Amino acid sequence: MDLTSKYLGLSLRNPIIAASSPLTRSIDALKRCEDAGAGAVVLKSIFEEQIEAQTDRDRAASEDFLSHSDAAEYFEAVSRDYYINQYLELVRKAKSSLSIPVIASINCASLSSWTGYISSFSEAGADAIELNYYPIAADADTEGRTVDKRLIDFALAARKATDTPIAIKIGYKYSSLANIMRSLDKAGVDGIVIFNRFFRPDIDIDTMSLSKASNPLSDSGEYAESLRWTALMSAELGCDICASTGIHDAQTVIKLLLAGAAACQVCSAAVKDINIFGKMADGLSSWMEEKGFSSIAGFRGRLAQERIADGALWERTQYVKGLMEV
Template sequence: MVDLSTKYLGLTLKNPIIAGSSPLTTSLDSLKKCEDAGIGAVVLKSIFEEQIENDSDLKVTENEAYLTHSDAYEFVKNASMDREIDAYLTLLEDAKKSLDIPVIASINCRKNGAWIEYANRFVTCGADAIELNHYIVAADREVDGTAIEKEYLSLVKAARKQTKAPLSLKMGSSFSSLSNLLWKLDELSIDGVVLFNRFFSPDINIETMKMAPAAMLSSEEEYAQSLRWTALMSAELHYDICASRGIHDGKTVIKQLLAGAKSVQVCSVLLKEGLASVSKMTSELEAWMDRHEYAHIVDFNGKLAQERIADPSSWERSQYIKSILGAQKS
């Protein structure tokens, strides 16, 4: 009998498959269903700084006629924000009481500020770890890449100072030197990174000629980028890598583990195919391990990381023409 357990952020997971932040992790009932389906850990639906601020501003606008006192504005705004936070804390507390798997709280931060202070409140309410989400659309031509990277580092540094709980950063890949940024994060004693986040993308409805959201669910082909960077960096960093995006089956889970990921986050496949997809992935992983005579994930985890293969440069090649010709032949 193979053992699928793994360590991620210092936490013991019964298997490496984590339910990422999504509509499936926004209520206690759905969280229980995730656990029953065999998920190794859950990330609660992200609490969004921007959304809560917008909601609180709307509440102020609705009560504007009554805000004649200067303190009333702050009272109504803060009360609205506190209700949102309290609802999240209640979900977190209930999840920890009801689930036997690790529960990770997620904070989507716009900037380094008051939201970092909530990390300890989440830990006090039982969060096993904190996952930070941060994304900057670098549209200001006056701001260079170094400034963008410094903002990420400043955010993690502030969060690390605020809490000793396991801390991870879910991030994108749009950096001029991703390896350098990942190395600098290592110096801040972060516990893990999630590669890569799938951010909101705008689209255009050509009939109404208005902005519309692009498709938010990943396709099976999207795992290649996280696979490459996991393999490039996993053996160089002290913290854990959790691979994300485009992971739809057990084969891709195996690939990410071979590249050095300690765990994977899934979302789109759960929304597309349902929670039954979890058992399909774990069964495929078990069968592969049994076939290759691996008793534990640690026996092969990172086996194909860049530093551990005969031709390390193969993970860095970008042979576009060769890939196209190979695809045509197959």
């Protein structure tokens, strides 16, 4: 079966991508994903906030001999460049070691000077760039429209900064997700990854303190919102949708492709079993053979809302008679 797929204009041997995570943080780990059958890899993100914090620490440690503000500013820029260069080296090495597409990932905390760095990731050879920008809307003085505008402005600035394909990875807590997705599409992004699964703090009741270990891995039922929103938006948008969260088996990959996803990203299931990439590709291939499809184009998007008579079901949130069987 022909599993080749297009995502962000890139040719993938199959639509199953290793998501940004510890699975993609080193060359050895990346090669394991490739050998296990992944169609592409998204590198572990470079985190703007971590680099800024490290830069601040470096600066504080050098304050004795950096009394002049120009020197301090210069040192800060050099320090930031040092950490960014380490990541650029990972991009370069990944490109020379792998034959599948390599997508760099930036986790931005602000608009600041970071859009300036986006072009260096393409120059280092990244086939595409995935951007994360999700400051939690915890300030009650900030209206939803302001939060939305920041994301759209961020996408516009990123688009201006590079011709390399860009994807934006988002969460689903927006008051009008359809509007956000259409605005991102209009801002010129090549793809939207739905959805990120964020770190969620918890409480340790023994020590009565905050706990960082809050179940980082997803369960297999968690794909439902990605499936719904892929089906609702895939036929409407010009850009690609890449599904993420809760994709643990070939059946879920098939469902997301039927809903219109261009590709699927996998993290938790591959943390548990790195061979899941190949198993998913084999399962997809067997299903296509059984159903008589020789390529993914033959069925992708068949169950998108706009393409089916009972598409209203994708908008259904309440259980009514007939949807009550448990």
